Amino acid sequence: MSAPRAFGVVVAAALAVVLAFLALPMAALFVHTSPGRLAASLGDPAALDALSLSLRTSGVALAVIVLVGTPAAYLLATRSFRGRTLALTLVELPIVLPPAAAGIALLAAFGPNGVLGGAISDAGIQLVLETAGVVVALTFVSAPFYVRGAAAAFAAVDPELLEASRTLGAGPAATFARVAIPQAAGGIAAALALAWGRALGEFGATLLFAGSVRGVTQTAPLAIFAFLSTDLDAAVALAAVLLAASAAILLGVKLLAASALGGGPAPSR
Amino acid sequence: MTLDVRLQAPLRSFELELELDAGAAGPLGLAGRSGAGKSTALRMIAGLLRPKHGVVRLDGETLLDTEARVDVPAERRGIGYLFQHGALFGHLSAWRNVAYGIRDGGRAARRRRAVELMERFGIERLADARPAELSGGERRRVALARAVAATPRALLLDEPLAALDPSTKGAAARELAAAIGAASVPTVIVSHDFAELAQLASGIAVLDRGRIVQSGSAAELAATPGSALVADLAGAVVLVGVVRSSPDGLTLIELEGGGVLRSSDPASGPVAASVYPWEIELEPADAEPRGSALNRLPAEVTSVTEIGGRARVGLAAPQPLAAEVTVASVRRLGLRPGARVVASWKATATRVVAR
Numbered sequence: 145m146s147a148p149r150a151f152g153v154v155v156a157a158a159l160a161v162v163l164a165f166l167a168l169p170m171a172a173l174f175v176h177t178s179p180g181r182l183a184a185s186l187g188d189p190a191a192l193d194a195l196s197l198s199l200r201t202s203g204v205a206l207a208v209i210v211l212v213g214t215p216a217a218y219l220l221a222t223r224s225f226r227g228r229t230l231a232l233t234l235v236e237l238p239i240v241l242p243p244a245a246a247g248i249a250l251l252a253a254f255g256p257n258g259v260l261g262g263a264i265s266d267a268g269i270q271l272v273l274e275t276a277g278v279v280v281a282l283t284f285v286s287a288p289f290y291v292r293g294a295a296a297a298f299a300a301v302d303p304e305l306l307e308a309s310r311t312l313g314a315g316p317a318a319t320f321a322r323v324a325i326p327q328a329a330g331g332i333a334a335a336l337a338l339a340w341g342r343a344l345g346e347f348g349a350t351l352l353f354a355g356s357v358r359g360v361t362q363t364a365p366l367a368i369f370a371f372l373s374t375d376l377d378a379a380v381a382l383a384a385v386l387l388a389a390s391a392a393i394l395l396g397v398k399l400l401a402a403s404a405l406g407g408g409p410a411p412s413r
Numbered sequence: 414m415t416l417d418v419r420l421q422a423p424l425r426s427f428e429l430e431l432e433l434d435a436g437a438a439g440p441l442g443l444a445g446r447s448g449a450g451k452s453t454a455l456r457m458i459a460g461l462l463r464p465k466h467g468v469v470r471l472d473g474e475t476l477l478d479t480e481a482r483v484d485v486p487a488e489r490r491g492i493g494y495l496f497q498h499g500a501l502f503g504h505l506s507a508w509r510n511v512a513y514g515i516r517d518g519g520r521a522a523r524r525r526r527a528v529e530l531m532e533r534f535g536i537e538r539l540a541d542a543r544p545a546e547l548s549g550g551e552r553r554r555v556a557l558a559r560a561v562a563a564t565p566r567a568l569l570l571d572e573p574l575a576a577l578d579p580s581t582k583g584a585a586a587r588e589l590a591a592a593i594g595a596a597s598v599p600t601v602i603v604s605h606d607f608a609e610l611a612q613l614a615s616g617i618a619v620l621d622r623g624r625i626v627q628s629g630s631a632a633e634l635a636a637t638p639g640s641a642l643v644a645d646l647a648g649a650v651v652l653v654g655v656v657r658s659s660p661d662g663l664t665l666i667e668l669e670g671g672g673v674l675r676s677s678d679p680a681s682g683p684v685a686a687s688v689y690p691w692e693i694e695l696e697p698a699d700a701e702p703r704g705s706a707l708n709r710l711p712a713e714v715t716s717v718t719e720i721g722g723r724a725r726v727g728l729a730a731p732q733p734l735a736a737e738v739t740v741a742s743v744r745r746l747g748l749r750p751g752a753r754v755v756a757s758w759k760a761t762a763t764r765v766v767a768r
Contacts (some may be wrong), residue, residue, distance in 0.1 A: 307461045308500040310487040312514035312563050318488075321511075326504040 297331020
């Protein structure tokens with residue numbers, strides 16, 4: 145066998161191993177669950193509550209992240225300023241923080257006895273054991289994925305395009321909206337999908353910070369854990385549904401971005 | 414209508430310090446090697462970069478005055494900028510690129526105006542195409558239409574023809590010159606290609622390490638280059654050496670690497686001698702010297718490049734040379750790489766400047 149051919153076989157085999165290892169557990173979820181059981185689990189109010197709570201809280205968290213994170217990522221990507229590296233590291237830090245540690249950190253900051261606890265309760269806001277707390281936890285753990293990805297997408301935009309926009313009479317805000325965002329849309333969508341997926345799967349930080357109160361803070365991952373001790377089949381069925389929902393969101397976001405770009409990101413020149 | 418510019422800014426390895434005045438006299442060319450600070454100067458005029466000290470005035474309106482703390486942002490300067498590679502917005506169709514700078518009117522009106530402009534450049538049929546689907550020449554036209562569409566009060570062109578191959582350059586230059594003429598606003602054109610500026614600009618300033626070393630018309634610069642750099646930019650062959658003695662009223666230059674030249678220009682010390690390729694005659698290596706050419710250097714042909722009816726012949730001598738002869742002469746003399754010839758030219762065609 146020739147060397148190039150051998151290399152081709154090796155990389156193909158590597159990809160096959162990766163795909164099999166990643167796909168097998170996910171496929172097993174569906175093999176383990178009969179379609180009837182899947183349907184029945186969707187009729188279970190506890191499972192439905194958890195699923196709807198997951199979608200609502202992650203949706204709100206992502207809306208907040210996109211609204212605030214997009215301009216922040218643009219600034220990080222296009223300006224050089226003192227402390228920029230520090231800011232970037234700070235943004236990335238929650239990615240490597242164990243979720244349980246993130247939950248403790250959130251309690252220390254926003255919990256009843258936390259740094260800002262007094263101010264928050266004075267403002268009449270209750271986070272711990274409340275749905276708002278879930279949104280805070282999801283935002284904390286998934287925002288870094290979005291901001292990091294969006295910043296990389298903005299950094300990849302040819303600076304000459306932004307300059308061209310300025311010389312054509314568009315101010316910085318118009319240039320951001322009309323050139324930077326459309327040019328970075330593909331990367332932004334990928335970052336959004338990743339962050340959303342992370343939010344849907346969030347477990348540790350939510351449990352420690354917001355608790356696991358059914359209908360209030362018990363998201364789908366927490367419900368799966370709760371079901372484990374009582375009804376394994378229900379746990380597996382809910383896991384399968386969560387997987388399907390996550391896949392749908394990932395795919396939907398990517399398709400939306402592709403159609404908005406008119407059939408995929410076009411070269412900038 | 415005039416554009417007055419004074420800039421001073423420390424760059425990485427030298428100081429940018431220049432004064433420009435573009436206006437009624439026609440487009441101003443800014444020539445220089447890459448890294449001389451040409452594009453930086455252009456960006457500062459447009460407001461995309463800020464000099465340490467500087468003044469930019471357009472039609473009497475102050476756009477930048479660092480002393481008076483005036484700095485009008487790029488989007489309100491009304492200065493059009495043509496980027497070297499066009500900088501077209503890939504996510505917008507061609508007409509939307511052109512319409513980007515058109516502020517007035519609704520979508521239909523803006524489209525109408527954009528397509529009108531595209532018609533002027535013969536690209537109206539490409540209105541709905543994406544930049545990725547366009548050829549290099551089409552993209553250049555869309556970029557030009559886009560810059561003009563915003564009705565700028567001045568135009569800055571950064572290496573407008575650099576991306577083109579020689580066969581399309583001539584037509585593109587004529588088209589560009591017509592567009593600049595139609596816009597009739599102060600224009601500054603940056604290029605490393607002197608011939609390009611000779612076609613497009615009415616005056617040329619040569620920039621070297623942030624400073625203007627010589628300015629004048631293309632013909633003036635080519636005829637009396639004040640430095641080896643200007644001679645080189647103007648397309649001359651530049652040979653370096655040292656002046657020895659002038660026995661016969663001529664300047665005698667001993668070339669580095671061997672050989673002797675004579676020039677009618679007075680000079681002393683280390684010098685750069687320049688001669689234009691079309692002044693250099695080629696003869697077979699064994700030909701007897703006849704005629705009035707005092708400078709004769711034996712050389713070996715390294716390349717023959719035909720451009721139209723002319724041919725540029727690269728020569729290996731102690732210092733590399735290039736001669737421009739007709740294609741007929743190439744045939745007659747059997748010029749091909751490896752052929753041995755004698756390059757000759759007159760002392761009066763040899764310009765000498767101090768190094």
